[in-house]
Amino acid sequence: MQKQESSISINQPNSYTMKLCEKLLTFTEKGQFSDICIISSDNVKFYSHKNVLSAASDYFMAMFGDSPTSTQVKIHEVSGKVLKAILTFVYTGQIELQSETVEDILRGATFFQIQSLITQCNFFTAEQLDIKNCLNFAMISNQYGPIELYQQAIWFAGVNFDRISKEEDFLKLDENLLNAIISRRNLWVSSEEVFYFSLIKWIDHDKLNREKSAVKLFSNVRYWMLSLDFIKEHKSKMPKQMECVELVCTWLEWYSSPRGMMWSCFRACKEAHSYFTTNYIDPYINHPYAQKFIQIVAILVLLLIKTSATILK
Template structure:
């Protein structure tokens, strides 16, 4: 074909204009009328046949329209038909975000390839997180390969927003599965995908619940953050299905393996005597430290927890022997650790209280109150609404006690009781029933102790009983009994303890004569305590949290859950 020069193009435009003008001329040569909604348009059959395969077939095969002078276009509204006719004669059409799907539908129906291509070009330029799912559906319906490719790219880029969009809930199973399969794991959107899958199923549970296991099995749970894992186990479709539980347990164990290999060894130590505003991260492997921003209010004898990568510091006092407890609470976002943020005060001021995370609440129990009296009162903090609510009191008043969380229960161990007498009583709070129950007492009463959970056992470490205590007891939860294990190298109280890499690390404290800066480590395999290292400064009446490596007990919880589920669902057949 010879190249088209400007003269030829001008001639073609002139000819097209003549034909278009002829449609409205009194002596028009048009040989056909298209009608929609009783509105008629004069056209030339030959022009329609050259541009549209739909009209070419209509007038070249034996269809009744071939012999009619008026053809009714019932599937295209009259205004849209007018726009199509103008395009056929002039190549001009206005495509906007408001009419783009209508124009594409009409281009497909009339089989006008050049208009379909024009629509595709427009759509490629308006793809966004809000419309990429809808555009992807059109791309699939009308075989627009370039559009399909670019919408898939947009979905990958905006995955977290896309799975929360209303359009995601309207997808069928094949589309949801396809989107999950095509995701880029390097970008790690697994948490957003899980949330999206749950929302998708809940939109029509009767028809979609059976698809959940298939979709869940396509996720890589081991790529999710540790703090997100409890959200998965809360979902009934996971915890009531053995396949999902097994997948979840395998992933959490894999995460533990990765954490062990990468030495997840950092502990955050917060506040304390002479270090009231300090927040120091200690790496127990490298024995190096680094600083987080200083607290807004310096504290001793505070309680701390970490959830969703946020550290919460609750209550405390100005010094470790203060008689003026405080109500303040602060939070530091580990993802953006620039400054501490003040939160609503406790309902009651309390020092040397216990705290723990159960689902989306921080539970706080006991402590020394404003009237210099030990408390039995408890309260919980909603991490979403940032509000405190009173819950059922403990059976005993206590402060300076050990506190741990295991499964759905908060355990409070020993401490000071009525009239500041030492107590060996222990009790646990069951969150679903909102009830406290007494459990087996310690062999030795103690306050100022530290407590941790390791390998599904609770450890009560050190403390004070007329003098500093080096003894350690282990609570066998399933047997409801305490047994003694090896003692600390140094007797200590007002210390802090954390589990790192399947070992217990104890930080600082006081031995009755002086504050300590030594860190001891316990290996349960050998039942031996040893001095791990010494810190630059003393650590006394400080609180602490794990920065990483908090999966071990959670994995054990999952394993227990799976085993219990298997046991409860065994069916005997004859």
């Protein structure tokens, strides 16, 4: 009688891979079978394996591709504490993120081009954004990425501008980053006067180098929401640039006319409509009350335009 052949398929990818990675990590701790020594900025040495590092990091892939025989490399941009955490992630896929350390780990992950770790830091940071750290994360993500974190940090700063403008990091913003925050539609300030003085404070912090940014930044001031008395009183506090003075004088002259006065009312209604539509109506656009609200606002705007046209005739 012929004996039947038998077979069985064993598939334990998760447990097997985890044990294998943990074993490889112990090799790095003992310096066994390693072919590369990574030295951190504070001269802490880590023994590792080129194939593992190259599989996880495009940075190391490019480095070892150009220098396949190298046995030691110094990383000036990353400390020993951060490098240890990143190497643990590379070997095991595990890392402990904390509010105090995620900034340095994100910077290191971006430097090494480890996309999976960048994504994890991004998710963690998005949940941790607050008044104290949003500007710092905006500056880091603007320089290193990812773009998703940058956009979230900019959005958060815009809707909390009153509070973030009082933080020390606000004065460290460069012109482009500050302009990215204040030119967004979601910018919210308790009053245009607060916004005005925030720009003055930012420029005064480094007046010699920042006065040239005045025209660009002050073009975001909604002058129609400032009183004529306020503009006249504080015009002298603007940076002493002819273009800025001309900008304010132009607004003063225009607002003094009946057309300017009516236009300021119209723009205020338009701003309110835009803000409420974006933040309160769009998410519930199919709701019957939302449709009614849009109709009422449209009627009020039409009445305002009609009244303005009658007065200006």
